[in-house]
Amino acid sequence: GKSGYDHFMLKEIYEQPQAVRQATRGRVSELDGTIELTAFPTAMRNELDRVQFVGCGTSYYATRYGAALLRERGVPAQAFVASEYGTERVPTEDGTVVVGVTQSGETADTLAALRDANGAGATTLAVTNVVGSSAARECDAAVYVRAGPEISVAATKSFASQQVTLATIASALADGTDRPFLESIRDLPAQVQRVLDRSNARDVAEELVGADAYFFIGRGYQHPVALEGALKMKEITYEHAEGFPAGELKHGPLALVTDRTPVVALVTGGDDLVEKTLSNVREVEARGAPVVAVTDDPDGVDGVADHVLEVPETHRYLVPVLTNVQLQLLAYWTANLLDRPIDKPRNLAKSVTVE
Numbered sequence: 001g002k003s004g005y006d007h008f009m010l011k012e013i014y015e016q017p018q019a020v021r022q023a024t025r026g027r028v029s030e031l032d033g034t035i036e037l038t039a040f041p042t043a044m045r046n047e048l049d050r051v052q053f054v055g056c057g058t059s060y061y062a063t064r065y066g067a068a069l070l071r072e073r074g075v076p077a078q079a080f081v082a083s084e085y086g087t088e089r090v091p092t093e094d095g096t097v098v099v100g101v102t103q104s105g106e107t108a109d110t111l112a113a114l115r116d117a118n119g120a121g122a123t124t125l126a127v128t129n130v131v132g133s134s135a136a137r138e139c140d141a142a143v144y145v146r147a148g149p150e151i152s153v154a155a156t157k158s159f160a161s162q163q164v165t166l167a168t169i170a171s172a173l174a175d176g177t178d179r180p181f182l183e184s185i186r187d188l189p190a191q192v193q194r195v196l197d198r199s200n201a202r203d204v205a206e207e208l209v210g211a212d213a214y215f216f217i218g219r220g221y222q223h224p225v226a227l228e229g230a231l232k233m234k235e236i237t238y239e240h241a242e243g244f245p246a247g248e249l250k251h252g253p254l255a256l257v258t259d260r261t262p263v264v265a266l267v268t269g270g271d272d273l274v275e276k277t278l279s280n281v282r283e284v285e286a287r288g289a290p291v292v293a294v295t296d297d298p299d300g301v302d303g304v305a306d307h308v309l310e311v312p313e314t315h316r317y318l319v320p321v322l323t324n325v326q327l328q329l330l331a332y333w334t335a336n337l338l339d340r341p342i343d344k345p346r347n348l349a350k351s352v353t354v355e
């Protein structure tokens with residue numbers, strides 16, 4: 001059941017402290033600060049030269065984040081929309097691991113890409129929520145994200161679990177003894193809980209509901225979160241929403257910005273990125289757009305943002321987990337005010353088994 005929540009989506013959003021804890025349980029040793037992904041074969045790790053991620057929708061956005069983390073760790077990594085993977089001849093020389101990220105493990109596009117990769121001789125890994133799913137069975141190995149059953153069509157806790165699992169894989173690959181990261185992983189469930197307890201996303205949704213469109217901007221690790229925030233908004237509210245890299249706005253989308261198009265800006269990521277994103281925020285503000293800043297430094301957006309959705313400070317890899325929770329709540333409360341059938345949006349299915 002929904003355990004007292006109006007929708008499975010809200011219940012699953014609130015299950016995220018537990019979900020992110022489960023994602024690393026037994027995989028991260030706090031004593032000696034090491035990471036062991038038992039399902040990630042040592043042989044695979046030793047022979048790994050490059051990683052290609054495939055996924056769809058929300059899971060694709062998780063791959064964008066995972067690929068960025070691996071690149072920062074010195075592992076060449078690319079993210080592909082699964083349905084596009086087979087349209088290119090992507091070289092899969094020795095040492096290529098193709099990672100399929102799929103909550104259900106049954107998404108036809110993702111399975112097709114993994115089969116292509118298998119056929120081309122690549123090593124394949126499934127990162128999935130469902131034990132015994134097709135992806136888990138057909139890949140050389142599987143890592144389970146352990147989010148627990150997700151009923152709502154819109155993916156929420158499974159995305160958080162994917163983020164944490166991919167961050168842990170990135171750390172494990174880099175011979176994970178990154179103490180600050182491990183400490184932040186340990187604190188993450190409590191921080192997610194804090195965001196849930198204190199979020200004012202409902203009030204912000206009340207202020208903004210009825211807008212012409214919603215734009216989401218972010219840089220670096222927050223770019224996939226901007227895309228995910230917009231996808232969640234469009235799926236469950238049926239309102240127009242788009243995500244952009246913050247710097248791209250001025251190259252075209254800015255033409256759409258008016259006083260009826262709120263811009264949700266992910267303002268995190270160190271001084272340099274923050275400063276640049278704030279300059280993009282000022283550009284939309286000059287066009288009269290209501291600005292929502294999602295930030296771990298509310299003082300830094302003082303006088304720039306109309307509304308602030310605050311997140312606690314954490315390791316830079318994990319800030320996107322926290323900011324995403326605020327965007328989930330913003331989408332949820334907006335859809336709620338519009339009286340949408342949140343758990344079963346029109347035209348969508350939980351598991352898409354056609355290509």
Ligand code: F6R
Nearest residue numbers: 057058059102103104107154155
């Ligand atoms: C978005 C959503 C979809 C799925 C996509 C992939 O809320 O649920 O975009 O993320 O269909 O599904 P999985 O992860 O099961 O492969």
